[in-house]
Amino acid sequence: MWRMLTRMPGAVIVAVLLHLLLALAIVFNQLWKPERIEPSGQQADQPTIEAESVSSAAIEKQAERMRQQREAREQEVKQQTQAAEEAAAARRAEQARAEQLAELRKQREQAAKAEAERLARLKEQQAQLEAERQEAMEDAKAAREAAEAAREKAEAERREAEQAAQRRAAEEKARQKAEAAKKAAEEKARKEAEAARKAAEEKARKEAEAARKAAEEKARKEAEAAQKAAEEKARKEAEEKARKAAEEKARKAAEEKARKEAEEKARREAEAARKQAEREARERALQEQLAAEQQARAEQDALSRWGAAIKAKVRRNWQRPPGAQPGWTCTVTVRQDRDGRVRNVSVERCDGDRLFERSVVQAIEASSPLPKPELESIFQEELRFNFKPE
Amino acid sequence: MTGQPGVTHMTVLALLHRSLHRSLAATFLVGTLAFVVPAHAALEIDISGGTETGVPIAVVPFDQPASVDDLGQIVADDLARSGLFAPIDRQAMPGRPASPDDLRIDDWRAGKARYLVMGQTESTGDRLQARFFLVDVSSGERITGSQISAPASAARTIAHRISDLIYEELTGDRGAFSTRLAYVTERGGVDDKVFTLQIADADGANPRTVLESPYPIMSPSWSPDGGKLAYVSFEGNRSAIWVQDLSTGDRYQLTDFPGINGAPDWSPRGDKIAVTLSKGSNPDIYVIDVDTRRTTRWTRSGAIETEPTWYPDNRTLAFTSDRFGQPQVFRKTRPDDRARRLTFEAPYAAGPRISPDGEQLALVVREDGGFFVAEQSLADGDRKLLSQGGSEERPSYAPNGAMVVYAAQSGNGSVLKISPVIGGEPQTLRYDRGKVRDPVWGPFND
Numbered sequence: 001m002w003r004m005l006t007r008m009p010g011a012v013i014v015a016v017l018l019h020l021l022l023a024l025a026i027v028f029n030q031l032w033k034p035e036r037i038e039p040s041g042q043q044a045d046q047p048t049i050e051a052e053s054v055s056s057a058a059i060e061k062q063a064e065r066m067r068q069q070r071e072a073r074e075q076e077v078k079q080q081t082q083a084a085e086e087a088a089a090a091r092r093a094e095q096a097r098a099e100q101l102a103e104l105r106k107q108r109e110q111a112a113k114a115e116a117e118r119l120a121r122l123k124e125q126q127a128q129l130e131a132e133r134q135e136a137m138e139d140a141k142a143a144r145e146a147a148e149a150a151r152e153k154a155e156a157e158r159r160e161a162e163q164a165a166q167r168r169a170a171e172e173k174a175r176q177k178a179e180a181a182k183k184a185a186e187e188k189a190r191k192e193a194e195a196a197r198k199a200a201e202e203k204a205r206k207e208a209e210a211a212r213k214a215a216e217e218k219a220r221k222e223a224e225a226a227q228k229a230a231e232e233k234a235r236k237e238a239e240e241k242a243r244k245a246a247e248e249k250a251r252k253a254a255e256e257k258a259r260k261e262a263e264e265k266a267r268r269e270a271e272a273a274r275k276q277a278e279r280e281a282r283e284r285a286l287q288e289q290l291a292a293e294q295q296a297r298a299e300q301d302a303l304s305r306w307g308a309a310i311k312a313k314v315r316r317n318w319q320r321p322p323g324a325q326p327g328w329t330c331t332v333t334v335r336q337d338r339d340g341r342v343r344n345v346s347v348e349r350c351d352g353d354r355l356f357e358r359s360v361v362q363a364i365e366a367s368s369p370l371p372k373p374e375l376e377s378i379f380q381e382e383l384r385f386n387f388k389p390e
Numbered sequence: 391m392t393g394q395p396g397v398t399h400m401t402v403l404a405l406l407h408r409s410l411h412r413s414l415a416a417t418f419l420v421g422t423l424a425f426v427v428p429a430h431a432a433l434e435i436d437i438s439g440g441t442e443t444g445v446p447i448a449v450v451p452f453d454q455p456a457s458v459d460d461l462g463q464i465v466a467d468d469l470a471r472s473g474l475f476a477p478i479d480r481q482a483m484p485g486r487p488a489s490p491d492d493l494r495i496d497d498w499r500a501g502k503a504r505y506l507v508m509g510q511t512e513s514t515g516d517r518l519q520a521r522f523f524l525v526d527v528s529s530g531e532r533i534t535g536s537q538i539s540a541p542a543s544a545a546r547t548i549a550h551r552i553s554d555l556i557y558e559e560l561t562g563d564r565g566a567f568s569t570r571l572a573y574v575t576e577r578g579g580v581d582d583k584v585f586t587l588q589i590a591d592a593d594g595a596n597p598r599t600v601l602e603s604p605y606p607i608m609s610p611s612w613s614p615d616g617g618k619l620a621y622v623s624f625e626g627n628r629s630a631i632w633v634q635d636l637s638t639g640d641r642y643q644l645t646d647f648p649g650i651n652g653a654p655d656w657s658p659r660g661d662k663i664a665v666t667l668s669k670g671s672n673p674d675i676y677v678i679d680v681d682t683r684r685t686t687r688w689t690r691s692g693a694i695e696t697e698p699t700w701y702p703d704n705r706t707l708a709f710t711s712d713r714f715g716q717p718q719v720f721r722k723t724r725p726d727d728r729a730r731r732l733t734f735e736a737p738y739a740a741g742p743r744i745s746p747d748g749e750q751l752a753l754v755v756r757e758d759g760g761f762f763v764a765e766q767s768l769a770d771g772d773r774k775l776l777s778q779g780g781s782e783e784r785p786s787y788a789p790n791g792a793m794v795v796y797a798a799q800s801g802n803g804s805v806l807k808i809s810p811v812i813g814g815e816p817q818t819l820r821y822d823r824g825k826v827r828d829p830v831w832g833p834f835n836d
Contacts, residue, residue, distance in 0.1 A: 303433065311435045318440035319504065321474055323812030354562035355445060355474060358526075362504050363437070365528035380433050388438040 008098065015091055022084050026077060071179065079189040082168060086193045089161040090200035096157060097204045097211075100150035104215040107143045111219055114139050115226045123233070137227070140219040147212040154208055158201050165197065295377075302375040309371035314385065318363035321355045324389035328352035330360040334383045340369035348384075360387045444476030444814070445560070448503035448527075451480060453488035453510035458518065458542075461511060464549035465556070467593060468567040471817045472557060472792060473810025478503050490523060495530045503527050507556060516542045522552050524559060534559045546595060566788040567592055570832040571795060572600075572610045572619055573806060577824030587621060589636070589832070592788070594806060594819030600636060611656045611663070612832045620644065620654040620663055631665055644678065645685075657700045664688075664698035664707055675709050677725075688725045701744045708732065708742040708751065719753055734771065741784050744768075745791045750811070752776070752785040752794050763796045765811055776809040777816060786830045795819075797827040 114135070169190055176183045330350040335343045345364045350357045364385065373379050449466040466477035484497040488510045498506055509522030523535040536555055540548045547568060554565030569592045578584045587601035587610060600619065601607060608622040613633075620633045629651045634641035645651045649668030656663055660680065667676045667685075675688040675698045689695040693713035700707060706723045713729075717740045720729040733739035738756030745752065751766045755773070760780025766773040776785070781799035788795070791811065798807045798818075806819040806829050 307433055307435055310433075311437060314435070315437050315440060318437060319446060320440040320442045321445050322442055322810070322814055323474065324442070355560055358560065359440075359445065359504075362526070362528040363440070366499075366504070384434040386434065386436045387440075388436065389440075389442075390438060 008095070011091060011094070015088065018084055018087065022080060025080065068179070068181075072181070072185075075179070075186065078172075079186060082165075083189060083193050083196075086161075086165060086197050089165075090197060090204075093154060093158060093161070093200060093204045096150075096154050097208050100147070100154065100208055101211050103150060104143070104147055104211055107146055108215060108218060111139050111143055112222065115222060119226060119230065137223055140216075140223040143219045144212075144216050147215055151208055151212055154204065158205070161197070162201075165193070299375060299378045302373055303378050306371065306373040306378065310367075310383070313371060314363050314367045317366040318387065319359055320389060321359050324352060324356050326390050328356060328389050330357055330385075330387040332360055332364065332385050332387070334364055334370075334385060335381055336368075336370055336383065337381075338379065340372050342368035342370065352389075356389075360385070363387070444470070445474060445504055446478055446502045447475045447505040447507065448478050448483055448498065448501070450483060450486055450488070450506065450508040452508070452520070452522075454520075455511065455513045458511060458513065458545045459549070461509070461520065461545065461549040461552070462507070464546055464593070465507060465553045468550060468553035468565075469556065471567075471593065471808055471810075473812055473814035474557075474561065489521075490525070490532060493525065495525070495527065498527045499530075501527075505533075505560070507552070509552070511545075511548070513542060518542050518545055518548060520548045520552070522555075524556055546591060550591065550593075563792060564790045564834070566790040566792065566831075566834070568835055569789055570616070570835075571806070571819075571829055572612060572832060573797075573826055573829040574607045574610065574621075575824055575826050576606075587619065587634075589619075590819075592831075600634065600639070601641075609653050609828055610830050611654050612830060613656050614658055614660040614833055616833045616835060620656055622652050622654065631663075644683070649673075653697050655699050658702055658704045661704075664700065666696040666698065675707065675722075677707075686725055688722060689729070691729075697741055699742050699744060702746060702748045708744055710740045710742060719751065732768070733766065736773075743785055743787055743794075745787050745811075746789055747791055750791070752787060752811075754783050754785065763794060763809065765794070774813065776811065776813070777807065782807070784828050784830075788831045789834045793831075795829045795831050797829055 172186055172190075176186050328351050330352055331348040333346050333348055335345075337343055342364055345361050347357060347361065350360070370383075447466075447469060449462045449469070451460065451462040454461055469475035470477050478501070482501065483503075484501060485492070485494060487493040487506075487508050489508065493506070493508070504527050506525040506527050507522060508525070509520060511518055511520040513519075518540055520538045520540075521535070522538075524533045525531070526533050534555060536552075538548050538551050540551075550567040553567040557563070557565035557567070570589050571592060571594070572587065572589045575586045575588060576583060577586075583604065585603050585605065585607045586599045587603075587607050588597050588599050590597040601621075601623075603623060603625065605624040605627070607624075610619050610621040612619060617637060618633055618635050620631060622629055623632050624630075628646075630646045631644040631651050631654050632641050633644050644654070644663065645665060645667065647667050647669050649670045650666060650673050652673070653666040654663050655665075663678050663680055665676050665678060666673045668674070672692060673694050673696050674690065675695050677686045677688060677698075678684070679686075688698075688707060689709070689711070691711065691713045693711050694717075695709055695711045695713075698707045698709040701721075706721060708719055708721045710717050711720050711729065712718070714731075717738055718731055718736075719733040719739050719742045720731050722729050732742070732751060733753065733755075736755040736757070738761070739753055741754040743752040744750070745765075749768055751768055753764060753766065754761050755764045755775075756762075757764075757775070758780075761782060762775045762780060763777040763782045763785045764773050764775045776794055777796060777798065779798050779800075782796050783798075785794045785796040787793075788808075793808050793810050795806055795808045797804050798816075800818075804825040804827060806826050807816040808819060809816040
């Protein structure tokens with residue numbers, strides 16, 4: 001109501017003023033009537049015996065006249081009321097139409113908005129295109145249906161208003177049979193009201209129809225355009241996508257091929273390098289093996305000679321005390337430095353008397369420094385000696 | 391040389407062959423070789439033979455008063471007599487150190503000596519204060535050293551004590567240089583024969599006469615405490631066994647049986663004396679209880695049985711018997727035991743003595759027409775000669791069992807000789823104008 005008020009302040013003010021005018025008219029009618037009736041009643045209650053007598057016929061005439069005047073006034077008021085009501089109905093129809101238009105506009109806006117959103121979505125998702133198109137169509141259909149419903153509602157209201165007017169007119173007609181004079185006025189008022197109503201009705205209908213049609217057309221066209229645009233866009237995008245996919249595929253295939261070729265080449269090169277390395281390693285290993293064997297032989301010989309030299313010196317220095325028994329054995333471990341100097345002699349095991357054991361240790365100590373080996377590589381810091389009397 | 395380095399080497403080669411197909415072989419090889427060389431098994435060297443010789447020892451003349459006997463010489467002689475040591479000539483010594491401060495060991499290392507003994511002696515009043523050191527020349531270490539004090543008159547005992555300490559340190563066995571010998575001498579002509587019973591130091595020095603008699607004296611035997619001697623005396627022209635206290639000179643007659651009273655041998659515990667008695671018949675072995683004088687007969691054969699000697703177990707006797715025709719050595723553990731023969735393969739075996747450890751038998755055997763002192767193992771019967779002359783008799787063990795003293799003919803006279811049981815040159819103790827016989831080694835002085 002407020003929305004309507006803000007939207008059509010002129011109509012509302014006119015309607016209010018009309019109502020006020022009607023109300024004032026009724027009040028005045030009421031105020032006038034008692035003033036006229038009450039004196040007559042007093043007059044009727046207070047018979048004027050001395051005055052000239054008034055014929056009952058005249059009185060009847062006068063009364064009748066007065067009643068007719070009253071009824072005419074009442075009729076007039078009724079007609080005025082009726083006209084006002086009809087105007088109000090027309091206004092309501094107008095309002096309804098305006099509301100329908102507003103609704104349509106709103107729906108259009110919504111549809112447009114939905115369309116815009118749909119378009120936006122279309123851009124984003126090619127796959128949802130169809131669904132959204134249908135949705136747009138449904139929206140349009142809904143708009144059409146809403147417009148239809150509004151139209152039907154307006155029609156129904158119109159019929160209702162017509163029926164009410166006809167009913168009242170019929171009632172009035174029946175009463176108007178008795179009052180011919182009134183009829184003209186009535187008729188006139190009715191016809192005017194009718195005309196006004198019809199005009200209003202027609203106008204409302206036409207406008208609603210036009211609005212509906214325009215809305216439908218617009219929605220349809222927009223939907224079609226949107227659909228077409230979406231389809232076009234989808235088609236173009238699909239084409240673009242297909243083109244790009246084809247390009248990508250071709251590019252990838254080329255890349256893959258290049259990669260495989262590079263890998264194969266690298267593999268072959270690595271294989272070749274590996275084989276070369278193995279060959280070299282084999283040769284190197286063989287040479288080193290030979291060298292190692294030669295070295296080992298040389299070391300073995302040197303070790304033998306070294307052992308013999310040590311043995312000779314220690315034996316020369318062993319002054320075996322008397323009384324050693326066959327079977328006595330002394331095993332000692334000797335630590336020497338690089339110069340053959342004896343650092344430590346430890347007796348591991350000795351079957352023999354103390355003097356025998358001492359003689360063994362002394363033989364080692366007396367042989368210090370021990371002979372050095374020919375090869376530094378075979379030097380051993382630790383030596384073991386087994387001393388036996390025989 | 392052992393085969394172990396070779397084995398290691400082969401293992402390395404096998405590893406090499408296996409790893410040749412790997413490209414890693416080279417690095418592997420280098421790493422392995424670097425590791426292998428020091429991984430040789432320890433070089434093992436066998437030394438056999440060597441020179442069997444007395445241990446060369448330098449006994450440096452002691453820094454001592456001139457009036458005192460040459461202690462260094464006494465020590466050197468003691469050690470030489472053991473047969474284990476070969477004291478080097480004083481002339482070959484590179485110096486005369488008396489204490490470690492004076493010792494320049496490198497000078498000595500160049501020489502023969504493996505050990506060095508040095509010392510000094512001071513005379514304070516009537517006492518002698520000696521100090522000595524034993525040094526291992528090879529290592530330069532001082533092995534032992536000690537201070538010994540004795541009366542001035544007992545200078546030689548100081549030297550013998552030092553000898554004992556050195557011997558004990560180097561051999562691990564107890565030295566017997568401070569012990570005494572007992573023996574009998576005979577001198578004079580047919581008409582004025584004089585027999586003496588004497589005791590002397592183990593080197594024959596310090597002889598003391600404990601009995602002098604115109605009658606023969608025979609077979610002395612030490613009581614185990616070293617305080618008494620039992621012996622045979624023919625006083626009154628009949629044999630009897632006497633016991634004499636050495637410190638007091640008191641003596642008493644132990645046996646006076648008819649016939650032979652001979653060859654007394656004091657048991658190791660001193661409670662019994664084994665003797666030979668004939669009691670008018672053929673000689674047999676008897677055991678006399680020292681306290682009760684009760685006599686027990688141990689042999690009953692018709693043969694001559696004599697020279698009983700105790701085993702260290704204090705209950706077994708060895709003795710000589712000619713029950714098989716010629717003298718042989720037997721043993722018995724109880725009087726009623728069957729005698730067991732100990733000597734074979736010798737036409738003559740007599741004069742038995744059991745070593746202090748109970749494992750050896752010293753005796754006189756006849757071989758190649760001579761009589762030799764020999765030692766026979768009781769375990770396996772192996773026998774070796776200890777004397778060299780061919781006319782030796784009456785061996786007696788030193789209490790440590792390392793030496794045997796015996797009597798030997800020498801020209802017109804006779805001498806005492808000591809042989810190391812390990813073999814070696816016998817040392818002659820002394821030469822008397824007359825004859826020396828029946829030596830017997832006394833116990834340790836403790």
